[in-house]
Amino acid sequence: MLDEETIKKYVEAGRIACIVKKEIEKYVKIGMKIIDIARYIESRIIE
Structure with missing residues (x-):
């Protein structure tokens, strides 16, 4: 049984x-x- 202090x-x-x-x-x-922003920027650069 746990004592009150431990609890x-x-x-x-x-x-x-x-x-x-x-x-x-x-x-x-x-x-x-x-x-997400970095992926969006990357996709715009690739296009």
Whole structure:
């Protein structure tokens, strides 16, 4: 059985992991937009 202090640490770690995940997703979306723009420019140059 986990004591209350250990449970609090797990809850806090889960909350931090959730925040980090949201931040990473934000930067991945920005990165994907940059890649899409680069592909568009590349396709216009090739034409």
